[in-house]
Amino acid sequence: MSKNWLDIVGSVKRPQLGEDVPILIFRAFRIYSGEYLRDLMGEKGAVVLFQNAGRELGRSLGEKLISDSITTYLENVRTFMKESKIGLLIPEDLDEHRGVFKIDECITCSGIPNIGSRICHFEAGFVAGILEFFTKKRVKATETKCNAMGEGVCEVTVEIENAQGK
Numbered sequence: 001m002s003k004n005w006l007d008i009v010g011s012v013k014r015p016q017l018g019e020d021v022p023i024l025i026f027r028a029f030r031i032y033s034g035e036y037l038r039d040l041m042g043e044k045g046a047v048v049l050f051q052n053a054g055r056e057l058g059r060s061l062g063e064k065l066i067s068d069s070i071t072t073y074l075e076n077v078r079t080f081m082k083e084s085k086i087g088l089l090i091p092e093d094l095d096e097h098r099g100v101f102k103i104d105e106c107i108t109c110s111g112i113p114n115i116g117s118r119i120c121h122f123e124a125g126f127v128a129g130i131l132e133f134f135t136k137k138r139v140k141a142t143e144t145k146c147n148a149m150g151e152g153v154c155e156v157t158v159e160i161e162n163a164q165g166k
């Protein structure tokens with residue numbers, strides 16, 4: 001993706017309505033689009049699409065929050081996610097091969113009843129993109145826990161590829 005959409009979507013002109021949107025509406029937009037894409041592309045295709053979209057956002061944001069130190073960088077990401085109310089990012093574990101991140105109070109799944117499937121593919125991709133921008137390596141992400149699966153938290157597990165590039 002050549003554009004950094006963050007530079008474009010941040011311009012809001014809503015003098016009467018302001019910048020905030022109820023979370024119900026965010027989730028409705030998100031879930032309806034997701035369901036439609038699943039019908040259109042199948043489960044696997046929809047997961048990849050959402051993950052890759054999240055990955056692009058993670059990379060774009062990474063560019064804005066970058067630091068020489070991974071600790072400072074992740075702290076910047078955590079602050080951004082908290083201030084923009086995406087969720088509370090908690091790095092549980094991270095080395096050069098693998099990592100586990102929790103997203104407490106996740107924008108998408110927090111409080112959702114157990115519907116028997118994990119739904120935060122965008123968030124999983126987002127965490128991967130954040131790490132890809134820092135490491136310059138390919139990062140594979142899997143959502144390993146989700147409130148929508150009755151697991152009480154949103155959790156993303158990442159695998160960082162050893163070889164440079166692909």
Ligand SMILES: [Zn+2]
Nearest residue numbers: 106109120154
């Ligand atoms: Zn979630």
